[in-house]
Amino acid sequence: MKRDLYDEHHEVYRKSVREFLEREVVPKQAQWMEQGCVDREAWLAAGEVGLLCPWVGEDYGGPGGDFLHSCVVIEELARIYDSGFAIPLHSDVVAPYIHSFGDEAQKQRWLPGCVSGELICAIAMTEPDTGSDLAALRTTAKREGEHYVLNGSKTFISNGMLCDLCVVAAKTENSTDPHQNISLFVVEADTPGFVKAKKLAKMGMAAQDTAELAFEDCRVPAGNRLGPEGAGFMMLMQKLQQERLIVALASQAAAEQVLADSLTYCKEREAFGRPIAKFQNTSFKLAECATEIEVGRHFLDAVTQRHVAGEYLVKECSMAKLWHSEMLGRVVDQCLQFFGGYGYMLEYPIARAYVDARVQRIYAGTNEIMKVIIAKQMGL
Structure with a gap:
């Protein structure tokens, strides 16, 4: 079925994104996975061509998309099997907190750097x-005059070692x-007491630096608090819907690319004198994967359209995160089997x-939490 989510301007943008990724990212993926992080120069290059925070308006240095x-960008990163260039986290999870809840001075101070890649x-x-x-x-964040003193630790923080700005939730x-x-604070990397304690070793997402962070009598200016004191929980609840939608978008796009490459492989790989795609079991399993992907695509596009229109979709975004991440797991597991050893x-x-x-299935709230949210939205 034909998609109608994007217009011609988005497709022109897709072409430029694809060209950038093929030129600047694909040749360096192996190096980044080995070193466990993406080079800072890549962030600056992505900012220069408009891949970071493309929705930010011109008043804050953005392109106004x-x-x-x-x-x-999310779909094109999936197409190249990206394993850690966390542009969606930077652009569409973290920066929106500053854009939505920051005052004018905060937005002018930080958003241009988020757009350019100078501030990760x-x-x-x-x-x-x-x-x-x-x-x-x-x-905890204890008020002392014109500062808050933060103490505590955080873990599993993506971009944790590279970050210049960290939005921190504290009591x-x-x-x-x-x-x-709960309040939210923008903690800058050079703040005394902000310790990037440890880069974590993971079984996947090899190029993404994931860290433990510590705050040891970390004195953060009161002017770095986002919104009113105590409003952090409601801010998080509001923005988590988009974060969950992003997980669904990435999962859907990854499943589509895995299927496309598996189809090619199954048509070329031979066993017992014929392509493995000609075996009934293979063709049936591929048909099952294709059906799940097609059904998922149209539900997700509908949810995305409503999200862009400004609807607050707690149930639908939770459903999308739950279903699409589970669907990706099923598809990639089945398709890997076709490749044998x-x-x-x-x-x-x-x-x-x-x-x-x-x-x-863990990001942005585990899938078990998604089921709790969906059940509550059903009145259960």
């Missing part, structure tokens, strides 16, 4: 003992209600896709 331009962003919510339970955060003292005592070799993109797919 929309969220669909970001969707193009991270967000620090997860703690060693809290996982998806944001109300149980232990990191303030304005209320005993766990939903009204080669599918287990990391030199083959299908192997990287397999290990990278697993975290999608």
Whole structure:
């Protein structure tokens, strides 16, 4: 079925994104996976050609596009089996907190650097003992004059080692209600007491630097707080919908690329004198994958259109994150089987896709949390 999500301007943008990724990213992927992070120069290059925060307006140094331009970037990163260039996190998860909840001075101060790639962003919510339970955060922010003093630790923070700006969720003292005592702070990398403690070793997403962070009497100017004190939980709840939609978008695009490459392989690979695509089991399994992908694509495009139109889609974004990340797991597992022993070799993109797919069921709230949210939206 024909897609109608994008207009001609988005497709022109797609061409430029694809050319950039083929030229500047694909040749360096192996190096980045080996070193465990993307070169800072790549972020600056991406900013120069408009891949970072493409929805930001000209007043803040952006090109004035929309969220669909970001969707193009997400899809094109999946097409090249990207394993860690966390542009969607930077552009569409973290920067929106500054854009939506920052005051004018904060936006003028930080957004231009987010657009150019001079300021790489991270967000620090997860703690060693809290996982998806944001109300149980232990990191504290105590007001002392014109500063807040942050103490605590965060873990599994993508872009944690590279980041110049980190949006940090911490407990303030304005209320005993766990939903009204969380505030968000933009902590700059050179702030005394902000410690990038450890880069974590992972089974997938090899080029993405994921870190443990610590805050040790970290004095953050009060002017770095986003929005009112105690409003952080509601801010997080609002923005997590887009974060979950991004996981769904990445999962869908990855499944499409895996299927396309598996079809090519199955038509070329021979066993017992004929292409393996000619065996009934292979063709049936490929047909099942194709059906899931086609159905998923049209649900996701519909949700994305409504999101772009400004609807607050708690249930639908949670459903998309749940279903599409699970669907990707099914598709990539089945398609890897067609490759036999080669599918287990990391030199083959299908192997990287397999290990990278697993975290999608954990990102942005585990899939078990998605089921809780969906059930609540159903009145259960």
